[in-house]
């Protein structure tokens with residue numbers, strides 16, 4: 632695939648980079664308390680579960696637990712349901728901005744989803760209050776908005792006849808400084824870890840960085856354009872990212888990517 636063909640969540644394009652995206656999900660999962668998987672009458676929620684790949688790993692890691700994936704995208708949920716057949720693992724449509732659990736949660740886990748929600752920092756204390764004492768909130772969000780990959784979205788947006796249509800596009804809601812999340816969660820936490828990791832992601836193929844962001848951060852820009860303009864805008868952005876992230880002689884493109892992790896245990 633060269634140019635992105637559709638403007639809805641493209642589950643196939645997203646999954647193309649599953650390996651690079653799975654690693655932070657597992658790094659986050661490693662900080663969950665195994666004891667939190669076994670309390671009956673409770674569930675582990677995967678908030679913004681996408682195609683359910685990580686929900687399935689959660690169900691494997693917590694073999695006693697009920698795992699429920701929540702997402703607002705029908706396309707992602709279709710994919711998740713098609714890939715899974717287990718009584719312990721289910722998927723439901725829901726908006727994270729108004730999340731109300733049907734079964735009391737013991738773990739609220741979210742990989743790479745809350746960055747899409749403006750004002751998400753104010754939602755985190757509410758999520759903590761849904762947990763019983765000892766329950767865990769675990770969140771990972773990309774915090775790469777100062778990298779060339781994201782700055783070039785704006786530059787490409789201003790570099791063509793699509794300029795006016797893209798003027799108001801904000802892209803991914805800003806992820807705040809780590810200390811801000813620490814401050815809002817500390818009063819509700821008995822243990823709190825906040826950290827960042829920069830992954831040197833190894834990409835291959837044509838337009839690797841543009842292909843990577845086309846299923847995530849570039850999506851709001853692509854959605855605002857008709858098919859012809861979308862292709863031309865994508866090509867402009869792909870050219871710019873190819874210069875900023877040159878392909879090495881071995882065919883590899885390194886794409887450094889900063890991610891923020893939060894793991895809080897409810898007092």
Ligand SMILES: C[S@@+](CC[C@H](N)C(=O)[O-])C[C@H]1O[C@@H](n2cnc3c(N)ncnc32)[C@H](O)[C@@H]1O
Pocket residue numbers: 640652656678679680681682683684685701702703704707725726727728741742743744747748847
């Ligand atoms: C980058 S994907 C991550 C998917 C999955 N967590 C993973 O790690 O593979 C982000 C997901 O968040 C979902 N999402 C974005 N905003 C949402 C909202 N307000 N409510 C529910 N899901 C949302 C999208 O539909 C998408 O599936």
